[in-house]
Amino acid sequence: MTRHLNSIALGLVLGLCATAVHAQGLLVVIDPDQPVPLPRPIVEPRQTLPPTAYKIKELAVQAKLVDQVARVQVSQSFVNTGSQQLEVSFIFPLPYDGAIDRLTLMVDGKEIPAKLLPAKQARSVYESIVRKNKDPALLEWMGTGMFQTSVFPVPPGDERKVTLNYSQLLRTDHGLTDFLFPLSTAKYTSHPVEKVDFQVSIESGIEIKNVYSPTHSIDIQRRDAHHAAVSFTVQNVIPTGDFRLFFDVGKGKFGTSVVSYRPDAGEDGYLLLLASPQFKTPAAERAKKTVVFVVDRSGSMEGEKIEQARAAVKYVLEHLRDGDLFNIVAYDSVVESFRPDLQLYNDQTRQEALGFIQGLYAGGGTNIDGALSTALSQLKDRSRPNFVLFLTDGQPTVGETNESKIVTTATKRNELHARIVSFGVGYDVNSRLLDRVSRENHGQTEYVRPDEDIEVYVSRLYSKISSPVMTDVAVKFDFDQLRAEEGDPISRVFPKQVNDVFEGEQLVLVGRYRKTGLAKVTITGVVGDTKQTFDFPAKLVDSSPDESYAFVEKLWAMRRIGEIIDELDLVGTNDELVKELVALSTKHGILTPYTSFLADETARADLALSTSTVNARRLLGRLQESDGQAAFAQRFAKKALQEAAQPSDLLTYDAASAAAGGGGFGGGAKFRDIDSDEEVYASGLRNIGNYSLYSRGKLWCMPATAKLDVTKDMDKIKVIMRFSDDYFKLVKENNAVQNQLLCSQNEGEELLVELRGQTYWVK
Numbered sequence: 001m002t003r004h005l006n007s008i009a010l011g012l013v014l015g016l017c018a019t020a021v022h023a024q025g026l027l028v029v030i031d032p033d034q035p036v037p038l039p040r041p042i043v044e045p046r047q048t049l050p051p052t053a054y055k056i057k058e059l060a061v062q063a064k065l066v067d068q069v070a071r072v073q074v075s076q077s078f079v080n081t082g083s084q085q086l087e088v089s090f091i092f093p094l095p096y097d098g099a100i101d102r103l104t105l106m107v108d109g110k111e112i113p114a115k116l117l118p119a120k121q122a123r124s125v126y127e128s129i130v131r132k133n134k135d136p137a138l139l140e141w142m143g144t145g146m147f148q149t150s151v152f153p154v155p156p157g158d159e160r161k162v163t164l165n166y167s168q169l170l171r172t173d174h175g176l177t178d179f180l181f182p183l184s185t186a187k188y189t190s191h192p193v194e195k196v197d198f199q200v201s202i203e204s205g206i207e208i209k210n211v212y213s214p215t216h217s218i219d220i221q222r223r224d225a226h227h228a229a230v231s232f233t234v235q236n237v238i239p240t241g242d243f244r245l246f247f248d249v250g251k252g253k254f255g256t257s258v259v260s261y262r263p264d265a266g267e268d269g270y271l272l273l274l275a276s277p278q279f280k281t282p283a284a285e286r287a288k289k290t291v292v293f294v295v296d297r298s299g300s301m302e303g304e305k306i307e308q309a310r311a312a313v314k315y316v317l318e319h320l321r322d323g324d325l326f327n328i329v330a331y332d333s334v335v336e337s338f339r340p341d342l343q344l345y346n347d348q349t350r351q352e353a354l355g356f357i358q359g360l361y362a363g364g365g366t367n368i369d370g371a372l373s374t375a376l377s378q379l380k381d382r383s384r385p386n387f388v389l390f391l392t393d394g395q396p397t398v399g400e401t402n403e404s405k406i407v408t409t410a411t412k413r414n415e416l417h418a419r420i421v422s423f424g425v426g427y428d429v430n431s432r433l434l435d436r437v438s439r440e441n442h443g444q445t446e447y448v449r450p451d452e453d454i455e456v457y458v459s460r461l462y463s464k465i466s467s468p469v470m471t472d473v474a475v476k477f478d479f480d481q482l483r484a485e486e487g488d489p490i491s492r493v494f495p496k497q498v499n500d501v502f503e504g505e506q507l508v509l510v511g512r513y514r515k516t517g518l519a520k521v522t523i524t525g526v527v528g529d530t531k532q533t534f535d536f537p538a539k540l541v542d543s544s545p546d547e548s549y550a551f552v553e554k555l556w557a558m559r560r561i562g563e564i565i566d567e568l569d570l571v572g573t574n575d576e577l578v579k580e581l582v583a584l585s586t587k588h589g590i591l592t593p594y595t596s597f598l599a600d601e602t603a604r605a606d607l608a609l610s611t612s613t614v615n616a617r618r619l620l621g622r623l624q625e626s627d628g629q630a631a632f633a634q635r636f637a638k639k640a641l642q643e644a645a646q647p648s649d650l651l652t653y654d655a656a657s658a659a660a661g662g663g664g665f666g667g668g669a670k671f672r673d674i675d676s677d678e679e680v681y682a683s684g685l686r687n688i689g690n691y692s693l694y695s696r697g698k699l700w701c702m703p704a705t706a707k708l709d710v711t712k713d714m715d716k717i718k719v720i721m722r723f724s725d726d727y728f729k730l731v732k733e734n735n736a737v738q739n740q741l742l743c744s745q746n747e748g749e750e751l752l753v754e755l756r757g758q759t760y761w762v763k
Helices: 119-133 136-141 304-318 347-358 368-377 403-413 431-440 454-465 551-570 575-588 609-624 629-642 725-733 736-743
Strands: 024-029 054-066 069-080 086-093 100-107 114-117 146-154 159-169 171-173 176-181 193-203 208-212 219-224 227-237 243-249 254-261 269-277 290-296 325-331 335-337 386-392 419-425 444-448 468-478 490-494 499-502 507-513 517-527 530-540 668-673 678-688 691-696 699-701 717-720 750-755 758-762
Touching: 054 176, 086 100, 100 146, 114 119, 119 136, 136 736, 193 243, 208 227, 208 254, 208 269, 227 243, 243 254, 254 517, 254 530, 254 551, 269 468, 269 530, 269 551, 290 304, 290 368, 304 347, 304 386, 304 454, 325 347, 325 368, 335 368, 368 386, 368 403, 386 431, 386 454, 403 431, 419 431, 419 454, 431 444, 431 551, 431 629, 444 454, 444 629, 454 499, 468 507, 490 551, 507 551, 551 575, 551 609, 551 629, 575 609, 575 691, 609 629, 629 668, 678 736, 691 736, 691 750, 717 725, 725 736, 725 758, 736 750
Parallel strands: 054 193, 290 325, 290 386, 386 419, 419 444, 699 750, 717 758
Antiparallel strands: 024 086, 054 069, 069 159, 086 146, 100 159, 114 146, 171 176, 176 243, 193 227, 208 243, 219 227, 254 269, 269 507, 325 335, 468 499, 468 517, 490 507, 517 530, 668 678, 678 691, 691 699, 750 758
């Protein structure tokens, strides 16, 4: 590059996080005279167009992963939204080890000449761009080599489509093959990206077991044991984080992988266990089950809700299998069963049950205690899985109305340990009662908002539980030479109880570990009529040299916070748990309805733990609300934390979120406002990897530095001026995630961060 470069970035990356490798495409505006910082989304409509800006219209990634080789095509459309023609060059940073092969760059279907710059020369190019534009956005990609295209024009209003094709050798670690596509540079765009689309196919000569994304809620389709298709599509978003995908392969009926992360050798580490049972049981040999549907027909169900309830019961009936046992219990003030006893499912009983459903009409009170007692008293066969699908839209008004007594009675009558799955419909439901019933009876609660379809929730949940492949599941870690006095080296595992694993389901389990080294994972459960045991090797690392698996720590923290809230909700106030809730929320930047004050820009970010605990305890008093919109929203938020499958979905920020103090750019945090039952974005908190930054006005602090007084503690602080030689020296010492902290600093903002034991004030 012979002239000074000014950058507007467009993100295109395939990398391997296990070795901090990145491959990222950037669109660079050539203007030797004017600094042009990277574009940010336009929040408010502008009367005049800026001279240089663009938007990313679409980002489409098609990848074919064959064993360890990825063949990738990336297509990205961008539009010049400025008022003048852009002269641009496209650069594509390379991984440190040059793992990418056969790379071609096309612009509107024409191949563009490109040259290779080694890492040292590429670093000087990045540094010159950052220095001139006074924009830190490119720091996280410094240190890589790059391909660079010749210059091409983009007239105002015109669209250009850049297409890359390349192959890459993927890395395998912890038995998992790791595919990463960092999207974070796509946040530098004048408008939200209209469409982000990932289509990833996986092929393997050995059977594919676990397929897991720690970053996004993906859809997984399996054609057979050797093929899987992964998709993720979202519209009108500002990507702020990377897309990452793991898969493992192996022989046998069970696939298990364990990932461990231990950032501090003096503290317990964090583990993630993925397990996928793949028993090819013929339909005729699948375990027979018992399903009792308990459906509310009280007066509040009148109208659309009773129609949806009928459709939901019909769905379950149409998807039972011959040999299953079933019944339907309908209740208002009076409890009525389809039949006095369980019925063997066949064509005749199905037709008769459909007729019973058609005759359900809404009216009367709500006898929840009587309905559950009737359903549970019918269960007789302990040898098969038993499910009670319990639906209600209100509170108990007839019979026993005391919440605790209803739960106690149901638990006592549930002698066969049936799984009670509760569906709470609408804001008037007693959500705490449903949570208590489900918790004490091995089940879960689903929440259906007033404008949502009951049938959708019931059918989705039933599709999951209709085919249990392993029941009464237990997971255990064993270590060689473990002394009795050492105690259990694995603790705080979530979920606490697995119970069952269903066809197509993947178990995602997190926990803490004290003992390191080789271990054996043993999974036991009942398959069909037989108790079976499977064991697998695992390695729990003594220390983690980088942040490749830092997401495990945050995922554990999310689930632990969910469990704490559940304990406070259903058991009662406990000061130690409140303190732990505040500490975890503060450290990991995980906001809840009870700790959202931590991100309030008008409050001090360095509030003492005791003061924060008082605030949290006061807000936790809202858990006393058992019905209404706020009660519903609290239990919904709690459930989301307890069942989190990834630390966060990093493609959720729209233009409105970006307006909240730039949070859409720097990894803003969100939480559920329980009074509105909506997600809101916190302007006073930014999450970057496992780091959290809190606002003190224009100064952003880590929790560890928030307690410092910059007027009195200067002997502990090293001041760094942005874009100075010391600044770029710090950049060289940082890893990519730490440089993202510097990238989060907007114009006029300052950082107070602790890195490698030293506090830096970046001004």
